[in-house]
Amino acid sequence: MSLFVQKYGGTSVGTVERIEAVADKVAKFRDQGHDMVVVLSAMSGETNRLIALAQQIQDNPDPRELDVLVSTGEQVTIALLSMALKKRGYDARSYTGGQVRILTDNAHTKARIQAIDEANMRADLEAGRVVVVAGFQGVDEQGNITTLGRGGSDTTGVALAAALKADECQIYTDVDGVYTTDPRVVERARRLDRITFEEMLEMASLGSKVLQIRSVEFAGKYKVPLRVLSSFQEGPGTLITLDEEDDTMEQPIVSGIAFNRDEAKVTLAGVPDTPGVAARILGPVGAANIEVDVIVQNVGADNTTDLTFTVNKGDLKKTVGVLETVAQSIGAREVRGDDRVAKVSIVGVGMRSHAGVASTMFNALAEENINIQMITTSEIKISVIIEERYLELAVRCLHTAFGLDKEPEESRDRG
């Protein structure tokens, strides 16, 4: 008897038929004697439909009211799944984020979980009920409805697994695991049996849409065993594990190629080069709740400097607005925005013990005549910003350059 938290995404609950299929799956686990907590997303397309309604009214919908609006999506699916379970003779009870009480801060549309009250869920589990929880949502201390931002249902799943000390958090999606890269871009992309939290974190942060980044952080922090698997086909999926030191098997140098189209580049040019100026620029950007990704600073000729950084494409307009105010106050020359860029990264814990990885990467790109606009590196990742139109080409040539096109010998023994 284990306690499993299972999270089903939008396509897994996209129709009544699919919700019935989820009920069958959950019922099978109950029959094996497991305690079950199920976290659901909204039906696929529903969140976008609701946001489109809001945007018919306000270009930038009021965040508090947007949360009230979009949180209805998951409320629909939890009710329907609970009904489907009851129809099968399994007792079940649905909970909105507020009903659980998943307490968050009050940063509407991108709130962070602060505490989870597990009392009601525990009581239901002890009474033999399946607990069905709305993902993606919570309440702040004043009782306002909040949402965790896109993909937040994964975070809900992992947070509940951590709070309940579940044996495994299983994220059911429309793909059967984590791949070396997006199979839609590289035909020969392969499913990984295992990946470390660190690698997964880098893959997720770069737009591999399998898991939401904060859910992986959470899982790593609270050591929640996390498995990604398909709602639609049987299979072991990909287990996301700690980077075990006793793993004597050869690590591949690069585990995967990640990429992110959702990047826009902003440049503040002609900035007087004085100490603390970067903070005076990025402070207001952070204060406006805009997440900054790659940052590069170049010293110019005339005692001024150019600061370039990337943000989500959706934040570009807002970022340019913030920077125009900053530019005036610090006497910078110009603000430029460019949303035709993308980021490509190679990720692998094996990079730690291998030299020359960067030059392999840059050579592969140079051979395809792809210009690198920005570079950023970490211990297990190298990312470049390139023109968006070269994205697919770049991913394909790197996938080949790092030997990911075919199953490596040593990998066949793993997992």
Added chain:
Amino acid sequence: MSLFVQKYGGTSVGTVERIEAVADKVAKFRDQGHDMVVVLSAMSGETNRLIALAQQIQDNPDPRELDVLVSTGEQVTIALLSMALKKRGYDARSYTGGQVRILTDNAHTKARIQAIDEANMRADLEAGRVVVVAGFQGVDEQGNITTLGRGGSDTTGVALAAALKADECQIYTDVDGVYTTDPRVVERARRLDRITFEEMLEMASLGSKVLQIRSVEFAGKYKVPLRVLSSFQEGPGTLITLDEEDDTMEQPIVSGIAFNRDEAKVTLAGVPDTPGVAARILGPVGAANIEVDVIVQNVGADNTTDLTFTVNKGDLKKTVGVLETVAQSIGAREVRGDDRVAKVSIVGVGMRSHAGVASTMFNALAEENINIQMITTSEIKISVIIEERYLELAVRCLHTAFGLDKEPEESRDRG
């Protein structure tokens, strides 16, 4: 400066454009300095869409989960209206039933309001905010989401008006007031300037869909001035008032003809005629939360009796089920259900001081060869159950028989 509670129904918020129109209307009242609380229904069709989803899963959806599901409908509209008001520069804040806290009992899908916490709303009104509340919903003491049943948004409006001691509760609908009968059935139906709570109660209870019956009861009990008016055209609507004694104007004998297609007849035949047997029959029906309307008992020849009563068509199957159990335990012969019946009623406070109203009614029906299956009377109402297929004919002939086809002389001076 007055405090108005305005309630807008499903068609009034059926599209984004209509929600914008509601925002314009509310803004106009704010500009005049009034404090505004707005209660909304779900977008028209949405509640039915959600129920249809549920019924794809369960014929009789689990009531707790059905409430979780359908309560999302109003949550969508309150968010959208709040956005529309903010866009216009009016501060606004949305509240679900649970957020207000509209405390109800736990009779899911037909809960009753027990208490309303007005503190948050008062604070918002004092801060100059428009308060936008989801109609139709509340929470029970355990925090479960409940709904008040169909039309419950009117009840929410009146209950909030009572709790806040509002100057008027204005119910905006797709009709411009209360009519002598349904204009779709009788072309010459006329709008009434005023109607008493008592008359309105009888009209509403008989299926005149302008107002939900419990909202009228509530308004009468707490003396909340209630006005029904159109969202789509200007006009005074119909004011629902106390039956003022000092009203010296001549009352018409009959104010309106009401009808209800949503009736089904159930007969328990061959019941041993012992004291208390009616209670033993109707007790379990009430316990199953089925509302009984007209009740008639006939003494049969063989020391047994037949008990016949009507319920909502939707409750017929359930009622027959309950009665079959009862029939066994008390030794009754047979349970019969018939859903091809309808109820037609004449309503008017003027009936109190006029004799011969019943015979006028029965004669009018007899002239059209309409057979009366059951009769029930109150001080200001006479109702008959007839075959459903004669319904329109019956309403038209009664509208003529009681002189409602044309504006009465004395009525022109009223209101």
